[in-house]
Amino acid sequence: MRITHFKVENYRSIQKTNLIPLKKYTVFLGKNNEGKSNILRALECAIKCLDGESRGTRMGMKRQGFSFERDFPVSKQEEGGTTKFRLDFEFSKEDKDSFFELFKIKIDGKIPVGVKIGTLGYTLSILPCSFRDKYINRGMILSIDKLARESVEYKILLDGGKLKEKVKNYIFSFWDIRTFMFSIPDSPEKDGLFSLFKKNRKLYQVKSARGDARLSEVVGFISQRLSANYIQSVRTEEYISEILNKAISFRMREIEEDEKVKKALEIVEKAEEDLLEDVAKEIKMAIKDFIPMVKGVKLARRHPTKWYGGMHRGYGFQIDDGNLTVIQSKGDGVKSLLALGLFKNKIPKTRHSVIGIDEPEAHLHPGAIRELNSVIEELSKTNQIVIATHCPVFVDRKSISSNIIVDKGTARPAEDIKEIRELLGVVPADNMINSSLIVLVEGECDKKILKRYFELESQKINKGLMHGEIVIEAAGGASKVPTMCQVYQGMLANVVCVFDYDAEGKSAFKKIEDSKILNSKDLFYSKIKGSKDCEVEDCINVKVINEVVQEYYDIEEFELKSSKKKWSKNLEFDLDHQGITLTETALNEIKNKIVERVQNESDFVHPAAVPFLKRIKNRVESLLK
Incomplete structure (x- = not known):
């Protein structure tokens, strides 16, 4: 069971909200004194009213966490009125089975429960829904008026407004709160509304002709869970x-x-x-x-x-x-x-x-x-x-609508990350104004290789890149990735990090993991099966690398042989066998030429790198709206 929606009216600074969606993780955002905390207190108060009814407590409204002088809007206290809450409940399959076993009633949708609080007490009711419409003629009690002191009033809708059972006298005991009593008016209303009536210390007990499912029992069923x-x-x-x-x-x-x-x-x-x-x-x-x-x-x-x-x-x-x-x-x-x-x-x-x-x-x-x-x-x-x-x-970056904007006593789901940034005073970098997702890599070549792969393999990611929803950023080295990760998180962006599988990459990966800056699902190594160390460039087909090296050094034949080392070390070793020394400048120029070649290739990925790249693609797609 879970609460799917919540609504507040006339509670402290909250005048009236729309129906607020509540998910597994919901965040209320707003400036000071806008009503965030009051919405949380209202939710607690509403649940306490349900729990109080299920227990049969009569300890006054303060026990339920409500004081009219404190909690009803001060500007409205002279004219009077009521505070209203609404809780929409969704039952799990196990809850539905248990409910049917108790009440012989099947739940086929959400059950909205209304709580109305006045100066004397509170009213619980099942609001219009398929459940209410379906069982309105089965004697279901639709609302209970609970006064703050000794008297308790119950209301019931009966079939056609006519009594079909004999009425019997019942001597009322103050503590017999669990017995349900109903008066019998001289002229019953057409809708069959009955309420508690006390005369000469006697009450009259009425039961429906069909079924005796009662709201208090429904409320008890919910509150126990x-x-x-x-x-x-x-x-x-x-x-x-x-x-x-x-x-x-x-x-x-x-x-x-x-x-x-x-x-x-x-x-x-x-x-x-x-x-x-x-x-x-x-x-x-x-x-x-x-x-x-x-x-x-x-x-x-x-x-x-x-x-x-x-x-x-x-x-x-x-x-x-x-x-x-x-x-x-x-x-x-x-x-x-x-x-x-x-x-x-x-x-x-x-x-x-x-x-x-x-x-x-x-x-x-x-x-x-x-x-x-x-x-x-x-x-x-x-x-x-x-x-x-x-x-x-x-802030829930993965589900923007789980963030509720509270402003001037109202509450509504956020529409985009830009709105949340403005509310919290977060100033993003120029290239991040519309972005909600950052893919952080070590170097510029890594950035271009990954971008090309996304363009070829994912229309969804490619569209996000074109519209600025996704930004691929190069940190300028593995050691700088953890710091940049914190900066981008502070800008309310989802962040995915891709590291080389070498000593520097492993150290940065561990630093982020230990500090819990990111979830481990958002951290990736450029790991290829069988290799001890890897770089993102190891994801490129050897044929492309061989052709670039041949052109760069103007040699007729070159073959990059596979080993457990990363590609740059393999390149240095294989060139040394041909009497060529690989300098740092030459390595960077070869990297750039490989990236240029990749931009014109549609089949540049090394077969062993496909699983690694697919995992990154699937994660990035899942984080998009």
């Missing part, structure tokens, strides 16, 4: 402690269900100690990606002499990153990384997790930001990630 986690931009030690205590409390509830634990405090104390030790190990593993220098984590009860239950107990948190220190004494950067790392431990594996992160770059060094970005990308494989940021590093 959903988890909302909002990570605020200012991540203090109190906030980290709150995350930690929630994670431990979730586990402690499992322990409290054990009858032996309830009867024997000593067993509980021992179990808790073991649990804290296990959780400490799990937390260490969870934050290891964020803080590689961490050596250990220590947890201890703040009130070791009294048993209050997992939900009421606090825990102290110490971290050893070379110096065992309480979390309060750590710097803001470490606290920020800890808060993010702890969420990997907090998320229930049985639920679809939605993680909202506000300004993940806060308090972090640029190197740590890149490290964090790679971890977040990994998290997005198993969780739905929503980010609010000013930082270009977190």
